Amino acid sequence: MIVEHRTYTFRPGTVDSWMKKYEAEGLPVQKKHLNRFLGLYVSEIGHLHTTVLMWGYDSLADREARRAAMYGDPEWQKFIGEIWALNAIQSQDVMIMNPAPFSPGV
Template identity: 40%
Template sequence: MLVEQRTYVLHAAYTVDDYFAAYVETGLPIQKAVLGGFLGYFVTEFGAQNELNHLWAYQDLEDRRARRARLAEEPEWQRCSQRLRPMIRDMRNKIMYPTSFSPIRELPLVGEDSADTAFTWRPADRPSSTMDHGGHRPDVGIALDGDER
């Protein structure tokens, strides 16, 4: 497993709220569905201002490459990206591998969370799907109540 940290610093003319207004309803859902390993989004309180950090988990570099290529092809992501890019002054990313003593070392992670996060991770060849009429996620084999199917 690896974790990618993506750091965006916004232009002074934009606020974090401006960015999230353009991102949360459109960008985040498509990223979660395609990338699948959402660990979290964080903003700074001290230090660099107007900085956003988001973390994504992948099985390996090939998994990351394939998922990011699929994301780039999504028309909905392309439209969202066109709105976001003018707000971003600086973009950085880094790939991190967990240490042997890290509590996060492999996928899926154990925890309660919504669909399409690293807590409900699935292989890249098993795309996100909607829940069936019984409230189950057929792609991960777990019911909403946490019972295995």
């Protein structure tokens, strides 16, 4: 399994409204397409106004196919358009993480 690790930095005061919208509208669409939701974490100490979102995939090809299907979904297009219109996200960083040979499940 590979892990997609997404870090989002938000404008101060916008994380809570983004999370409510994401939980209600974005996450259900992503779960339908991306399948293996590993978690969403919110910073409390350190870089504030930051979230980390993680998804698991069998391979890069699996990720590519699943994300292509999601991008083709009209529900996702509606959601992501509304998210960008909020102008809440200041930056995003996406990493693909490979497990170390001694990681659980390898």
